[in-house]
Amino acid sequence: MFSSTKFNFIIPIISVILGLVAGAIIMLIFGYNPILGYQALWNGVFDSPFFMSETVNRITPYILTGLAIAFAFRTGLFNIGAEGQVLVGWVAAVWVGTAIDAPAFIHLPLALLAAAAAGALWAFIPGILKAKLGVHEVIVSIMMNYIALHITNYLIRSVLTDNQETTEPVKQTASLTNDFLIGLTGSRLHLGFIVALLMVLVMWVILERTKLGYELKAVGYNQHASNYAGMKVERNIVISMLISGLFAGLAGAMQGLGSFGNAFTNTAFSNLGFDGIAVALLGGNNPFGVVLSASLFGFLKVGSLNMSTAGVPNEIIEIVIALIILFVASGFIIRWALLQLKKGEKK
């Protein structure tokens, strides 16, 4: 028999395999060679240090948005607003990065702090409305996403620049890029992954080693029981959203101070926040699981860009990712099938 913790590992792994197999079948149906397709996917990441670094750069914000959503989930909240929190964090970081002159050891932390604060502020509004008035956090977060989109566009056009669509690059003192890494890989590989991994530890420590984390999880399990036990449910909801927004804001800083080094106007969302939902779920809302699932996502997304060399439209990977999540969600049936197999062996 499998123990329940074993299932937590086995189900995602089986789901990933099933998803890739399903992708291969779809490729076969439409007359593509799945082996060439997946080979191109693999080579798209591992063929050159440049693309490997691009993959790391892609994984970094995924880890942070994944953490943001996972953290809120653990407190029973659905932070669908990570998308907007990423945007405000991005612009806040670039604003500090371009407008201020300071030595690197002050400038960079300040820019990161600004991003975290902006993200937290954006998450605070749905949090406080949920806590005090019982307004559904999902609807407020969705609204906050659109407000973020329009306000950041306005700030970029009218405050950060003079009617331009792109800001100046951030000053070197606020940049996460590093000459040594750039020289090594020829890419914009930046130090953001250190920040992301640090936040993984922060989340783990808060949830598993502090009284606050214990209370947050308790509120997630059962609000009424937590209230009865004397925990301040309202305050915990707000704190959880603040921390969640902080992670998402930092994801924006990774883009603004690292991968892109500037900010630009958007007509649609970056999808970092929405993909973060999938990252969190595949990672079992566990900080270390998030690292693994973010890595898988980054690998698939960057590698898929190379699939066109095998003639395969890269949307196939979107389908594969969606199927993986669908399989993880339907873990009940995989578990049932596995148990049936076990029974069959015994007979």
Add this chain to the structure above:
Amino acid sequence: MLDILYSIIPQTLFFAAPLIFTALGGVYSERSGVINIGLEGLMVIGAFSSVTFNILYADALGTATPWISLLVAIVAGILFSLIHAVATITFRADQTVTGVAINMLALGFGVFMIKQIFGKGQTDFISQPIYTTNVPFLVDIPVIGQMFFKNMYLTSYIAIALSFVAWYVLFKTPFGLRIRAVGEHPMAADTNGIKVYTTRYIGVIISGALAGLGGAVFAMTISQNFSISTIAGQGFMAIAAVIFGKWNPLGAMGAALFFGFAQSLSVVGSSIPLLENVPQVYLLIAPYVLTILALAGFIGRSVAPKASGVPYVKGSR
């Protein structure tokens, strides 16, 4: 002043129609106890299938094309929603997670298929969209005729009529009572002989049909083509309308009309004397800020159907 109303009211109904259809679908799904975050994806499927059908069969079917395209989208929406239904109801999958997967799957599938069929990531514009009409006779009524019956889309009228039908079915028929019962207390419903699984399947299928229709109406009237960014957040706005409208079909319609009004304001706002000097960013964020204020101010606590989001396992307490 009347001139402004003449342009704003048709615009409002124009933008609101796809949201109304989709939100009605959301109400039925959630009332039956299944959260449907996948409305966005179902709209994508509706837009994709209707545009593809329209382009491929416009020559053969002529002016009937857009209407048949809507039917095609309804069928496509139903088929796609079955994935959600099987996963959440039969396999007891987490409903939010599945919905997110549906959104990704729909977009990936739609764009993948477009590349297969047309060889590029964006379709041409359809040659047979739905056009505006003037309602005969009624349009000649002074003032009101200009406001409500001139340059209107038939789909807007259908959307509003359907909202009343949806309300009547949900609150005044045995079928509606069954939907609400399995969403509030599935075990009690089960004890009374209501088939919980079947009823929930029907709820999700209705949401698939209506969200597919909503996406198709958007494609046939507003975007008139299909690409990766055709449906960009309308499904989430529909979810917002469901919650805003407190899971009531008429409430959802009202919320969708409000969103449509706000959107039309940001389009025609610059021609309104009072608003012409307001920076555009305020008009752009106004609908969203107003929604939050409305929720915080006078709508207040919105409580979902009690069993919404919880898989039903026969025999468990």
